[in-house]
Amino acid sequence: MALVLTDDQTMVRDSADAFFAGEAPVGELRRLRDAGDATGFDRGLWAKMAEMGFAGMLVPEAHGGSGFGYVAAGLVQEAAGRNLSPSPLLSTAILAATALIRGGTPEQQAQYLPQIAQGERLFALAADEAARHAPHHVATRAEASGNGFKLNGTKGFVLDGHVADTLIVAARTGGSDDDRDGITLFLVDAHAAGVTTARRSMVDSRNAAAVTMTDVQVDGADVLGEVGGGWAVLDRVLDAGRSALAAEMLGVAGESFTRTVDYLRQREQFGVKIGSFQALQHRAAHLFCEVELARSATLRALVALDADEERVPLFASLAKAKAGEVAKLATDEGVQMHGGIGMTDDFDIGFFMKRARAARETFGDLAFHGDRLASLMGY
Amino acid sequence: MADLDTFRAETRDWLAANCPAEMRQPIASDADVCWGGRNAALTAPQRAWLDAMGARGWTVPEWPTEYGGGGLSKDEAKVLAQEMRAIGARTPLASFGIWMLGPALLKYGSEAQKHEHLPKIARGEIRWCQGYSEPGAGSDLASLRTSAVIDGDDYIVNGQKVWTSYADKADWIFCLVRTDPAAPKHLGISFLLFDMASPGVSTSPIKLISGYSPFCQTFFDDVRVPRANLMGTAGKGWDIAKYLLTHEREMIGDLDDGRRSLSQIAVKALGEAGVAPLRTDIVRHEINALAFGLTMERVKDEARAGQGTGALSSMLKYYGTELNKQRQELLMSVAGSDGLAWEGDGELDLSRHWLRSRANSIEGGTSEVQLNIIAKRVLQLPGA
Numbered sequence: 177m178a179l180v181l182t183d184d185q186t187m188v189r190d191s192a193d194a195f196f197a198g199e200a201p202v203g204e205l206r207r208l209r210d211a212g213d214a215t216g217f218d219r220g221l222w223a224k225m226a227e228m229g230f231a232g233m234l235v236p237e238a239h240g241g242s243g244f245g246y247v248a249a250g251l252v253q254e255a256a257g258r259n260l261s262p263s264p265l266l267s268t269a270i271l272a273a274t275a276l277i278r279g280g281t282p283e284q285q286a287q288y289l290p291q292i293a294q295g296e297r298l299f300a301l302a303a304d305e306a307a308r309h310a311p312h313h314v315a316t317r318a319e320a321s322g323n324g325f326k327l328n329g330t331k332g333f334v335l336d337g338h339v340a341d342t343l344i345v346a347a348r349t350g351g352s353d354d355d356r357d358g359i360t361l362f363l364v365d366a367h368a369a370g371v372t373t374a375r376r377s378m379v380d381s382r383n384a385a386a387v388t389m390t391d392v393q394v395d396g397a398d399v400l401g402e403v404g405g406g407w408a409v410l411d412r413v414l415d416a417g418r419s420a421l422a423a424e425m426l427g428v429a430g431e432s433f434t435r436t437v438d439y440l441r442q443r444e445q446f447g448v449k450i451g452s453f454q455a456l457q458h459r460a461a462h463l464f465c466e467v468e469l470a471r472s473a474t475l476r477a478l479v480a481l482d483a484d485e486e487r488v489p490l491f492a493s494l495a496k497a498k499a500g501e502v503a504k505l506a507t508d509e510g511v512q513m514h515g516g517i518g519m520t521d522d523f524d525i526g527f528f529m530k531r532a533r534a535a536r537e538t539f540g541d542l543a544f545h546g547d548r549l550a551s552l553m554g555y
Numbered sequence: 556m557a558d559l560d561t562f563r564a565e566t567r568d569w570l571a572a573n574c575p576a577e578m579r580q581p582i583a584s585d586a587d588v589c590w591g592g593r594n595a596a597l598t599a600p601q602r603a604w605l606d607a608m609g610a611r612g613w614t615v616p617e618w619p620t621e622y623g624g625g626g627l628s629k630d631e632a633k634v635l636a637q638e639m640r641a642i643g644a645r646t647p648l649a650s651f652g653i654w655m656l657g658p659a660l661l662k663y664g665s666e667a668q669k670h671e672h673l674p675k676i677a678r679g680e681i682r683w684c685q686g687y688s689e690p691g692a693g694s695d696l697a698s699l700r701t702s703a704v705i706d707g708d709d710y711i712v713n714g715q716k717v718w719t720s721y722a723d724k725a726d727w728i729f730c731l732v733r734t735d736p737a738a739p740k741h742l743g744i745s746f747l748l749f750d751m752a753s754p755g756v757s758t759s760p761i762k763l764i765s766g767y768s769p770f771c772q773t774f775f776d777d778v779r780v781p782r783a784n785l786m787g788t789a790g791k792g793w794d795i796a797k798y799l800l801t802h803e804r805e806m807i808g809d810l811d812d813g814r815r816s817l818s819q820i821a822v823k824a825l826g827e828a829g830v831a832p833l834r835t836d837i838v839r840h841e842i843n844a845l846a847f848g849l850t851m852e853r854v855k856d857e858a859r860a861g862q863g864t865g866a867l868s869s870m871l872k873y874y875g876t877e878l879n880k881q882r883q884e885l886l887m888s889v890a891g892s893d894g895l896a897w898e899g900d901g902e903l904d905l906s907r908h909w910l911r912s913r914a915n916s917i918e919g920g921t922s923e924v925q926l927n928i929i930a931k932r933v934l935q936l937p938g939a
Contacts (some may be wrong), residue, residue, distance in 0.1 A: 179853035180860045437934050452937045457930035464929055465870045472849035498846045542839075550838040553818040555825045 177474065177479050181247070188233075188248045189352065189354050192255035195228055200261035209381040215339055216383040217262040225263060233271040237288035240275075246416065246481035250423035250474065251517040257427025260531055262382050264298050266420055267336040271300030273345050273418040277400030279361060279409035288342075288352055288363075300340035300366070301417070302331040302387050303410060309540040312356045312407065312412055316389065318347035319434025325349070325399075327362065327370075335538070337385030338375035339540070340366045344413075345389070349404050356407040361400040368392055375465045380527075380534040415492035418539045419477040422492075422499035426474050429499070429506035432528040436460070436510045443515075456513060463509055470495075470502035490552050497545035503532035562631055566638045567753040573607040575600035579643045580777050581815075584904070588649045590677025608647040609678035613903045614654055614892050618661070621680070623674030629859040644922065651720070652676035652683040654806040656729050659799040663746070672727075672748070673861055680919045684731030684751070685803075686773060687796070688718045696731075697740045697793060701775060702760055703732035703747060705782065710747065712755075712778040720772035722758040731796055746792035746883055765910035766897075800920065804872035817841055817885060821908040824889045833888055869932075873925035876915035883912040 181189065187284050200221055208216060225231055225277035235241025242248075249270060257267060273292050276285055316329025327347050337343070337407035343364040351358025364371065370392040373385040402410045437460055440451030450456060477495035480488045507529035511518040518525045540548070577600035589601045597605065608614050611625060616632040618624020657676055660669055675681040679912065692699040701714025702821055712732055722728070735743035751758075755778035762770035774838060787795050821837045824830050854867050887894040887909050894905040916922040930936045 177858040177898065178860065179849065180856045181860055342868045361758070440936060449937045454927070454930075457934075457936050458923065460928040460934055460936065461873075461926040461929035464933060465874050468867075468870060469843065469846040469850050469874070472853045473846040475853065476849045494842060494845050497842050501842075546835060546842065550818075550821075550834055553822070553838075555818065555821040555834065555837075555839070 177483055179475050179479065181251075184244060185248050185251060188244060189251040189255070191228065192230065192252045193258075195225075195230075196255045196259040196261045199224060200256075200259055202260050202527055205260045205381055205527060206448060206524075214375065214383075216377075216381065217264065221261070222295050223262050225265070226293065229293075230265065231269045231295045232293030233269065233287045235293040236277075239285060239293065241289065241293040246419065246478040247475065247540055250420060253420045253423040254427035254430075254474075255489065257424035257531075258278060258431040259274045260428070260527055264336050264339070266417060266424070267301060267340070268292055268295075268297070268299045270420040271301045271413055271417050272342075272344060275301070275361065275400060275409060275413045276318040278412050279406075284363065284400065291429075298336060298339055299344060300334050300337040300385070300387075301413065301416070302337065302343045303346045303366075304333045304335045305329070305331055307332065309544050310396050311539075312359070313354050314346050314359050315344065315346045315348040315353045318349050318360055318362065318394070323445045324383075324393065325360075325362065327364065327389045327394060329389055331387045331389075334373075334385045336383065337366075337373050337387050338383050343387065344400065345370070346406060346410055351404075358404050359406040360403050361406040361409055361411065362394050363398040363400050364392060364394055368394075372391075378531040378534055382531075382534065397511075414539055415477075415488050416481055418492045418496040418545075419474065419481055420541065421538055422470070422474040422477060422495035422519065422534050425499040425503035425532060426467070426470050427526050428532050428535065429470060429503040430524065432503075432506040432510040432532075433460075433463055433467055435525060435528075436463075436506075436513050439514055450513075459509060459513075463506055466502045466505055470499040473498040474529075487521040490549065493540070493545040493548045493552070496540060496550065497542050498530075500536040500545075501542055504536060507508075507532045559634060563634050563638065563909055566635055567641075569611075570615045570638055570642060572643060573604075574639075574644045577601075578604040578647075580645075581643065582645060584725065587645070587862050589645075589647065589679070590649050590682055590721070590724070590743075590824075592682025592724065593680070593684070594684070594724070595679070605647045605679050606643070612677055614648045614679065615673075615677045618657065618673065618677065622661075623677035633859070647724070648679045648805060650676060650679065650682070651685055652681065652731055655685060655799050655803050656683050658802050659729075659746075659795050660786070660843055662798060663795050665786075667783075668748070668786060679727045682721070682724060684719050684722045684725035684728050684773075686719055686722075686728045689715060690717050696796070697744065698733055699733060699744065701730070701732050701781070702736070703734050703745060706779075708782055709779045710782060712747070712749075712775045712780055714775050716773040716775075717761075718770045719758070719773040721769055722773045723752070723760055727751060728756075728773070729786075729799075731792055734792075738790060741793045742790055744792040744796065745789045746786045746795045747780055748784045748786055749778065753778050753780070754931070755779070760789050763911065763914070765907040767907060767911065769911075788852075801868040801918045804868040804925070805871055807876060807915060815884060816844065820886070820889065827890065830889060836888070837885060840878070840885055842879055844882070847878055850874075869925040869928040872919060873916075873922050877922060879915050880912050883909040 215324050227397040229242050230252045232241030233244045233252060236243045276288050305315055306313055318325040318368060343363045343366050346359055346363050347362060348358055349360040370390045372388045375383050378384060440456055443450045473495045477491040510525045511529055514525050517523050574924060589597060589605055603644050612620060612623055613625045616625040616627040616635050620626035660672060673779060689699045689701060703710040703712045718779060722753050730747045732745055732747050734745040755776040757774045758771040761770045761772060762768050818841050823836060887905060890905055
């Protein structure tokens, strides 16, 4: 598989670029934040995104999506990243769609996949319990009860958990807290008795929730995948999310870089454009190289997902680690090279730095993925 | 696609029959690299492999067959490279003629020059060296002063080059000379091809901090070069020089020479006492090395698909050489005191390769010059 875009993918990229720049530029995020919007995104925008087909990139045509795949979905993520457009794209269109496609029964797929493609149902992945990403650490328990299970536990960092209709919960049906075996995934009605969600507003003006489950009764038909064998599905769902986040961070880094280089061309000090200073030129040129590397790593991970390659974990970790570091560098340099104005809330560049920080933390940072990569490569 | 499958099958069979077993071993030392030329001292398997590949034009798969190339499409050339990699086949011929002069000859050379030189490059008969840098012209290459003055049908060349790689082993030189001292510095330069056996050419090796002497000083004392050996137009040599430099950069930046990755080395080494603390450093280097390798792949794939973003050779040169320096540094760290060996028995390559790698970010345009080029050409930042 060549690392180039097909005609279909180029079309998706162009339409996503135009859509997010037109409908959801950075000013929209600022408006939502200033309004103290408790949803954190515009439901009208989400409906339009579904109309554009962005919610159904992974959903097979038979279920009302386009089935364009991960590379195309990544291009949508990148465009959203460039504009810092908040939406349920990651939680619903990437994580939930992947979970249902990889682990869902035909009945579950028939019920939920069309709703994802049409933007009618919002999902949230309730996996992490600790503050640092440790997906196999699952203390939430699922005990056999009636014709199903009874769930007890707390999930600390559930993206979009404050608005989700359905939670995908990782709970333990066997083994001890840090075992990979014995984890089971459940589809849980977010409004079921015993589920409480506490919204937490974050530095990037997006929302997560702490979700507590007390004796939540789940039907046996709502198990997603195999009882005790949820890890394989969860691992792939997370790798899809990591790759999509890499694509989003690539957009964040690229836009931060573009805005910074524009500023270097315009801003004058000492009677000249500051972009004529070699100290800044070399840092900008280095950053250019880093963004190109992040693009290659991200594209490779998405290609691996589309081809269902054995090395998905390796390339997903590579993409998440590299794109995260580049997003950090690009936004750090963005603020520094803008000088004092870069520190002001009136100016947009700070929003990029905030989003980069949150996205890096989500589903594993450099330390997590460096460790995972080393293990995958045998050391 | 079916044609490509057929080509793959045929190529696989041909390689199986023609690539000697010795040429499927990893390159262990510099002596294993086959450079060709009039005075090449090749082992029998090296000779057999070079002759077999050269006869098919597969030392230069994409060059036209009329100039000794393989005439393959980009897709076919990729298949050939994949099939060679699959059996661990060595590159049959290392050559500045292939990597640097050839592409420039194809673009700027006369028909006569192409027919004279390209087939000999393809078959490894003539080894070329590059006469670019001078004692007073390093990063500021265009200030070069080696002169070429017309005398009848000849140019008379006088001056001195420095950092001429393997000049003492080369048969011919492609050389930048000043033909118009009155013109602005970029406009008075011409591109000459001549035989290193010409009277008045002499070389003197330069010993480096690594203890090796891959570079020479090269002196020209009233060297007669036929005017027919001028490539392109007199005074337009700088355009050729820059075009050729883009190929040189890609060559230096390209790390994919079949060496073991640091990760492969780490798998073994991390069990040894004291090595464990290097794990994080190694994997962070590997993240960049993998992402860089994928970028090389993407740039080639984009070029093949006609989607080239262009002007990336400086990026590849800059990043690739900085990565290689880091890699050598980490290899030294993994080896600990064993890496410090200089003379005597045992592994001496480490310290010498580490020292040699320091030149990677200097030769072919320093890292700073590459960053200047990216800032100016790609980012369009204003001049100082």
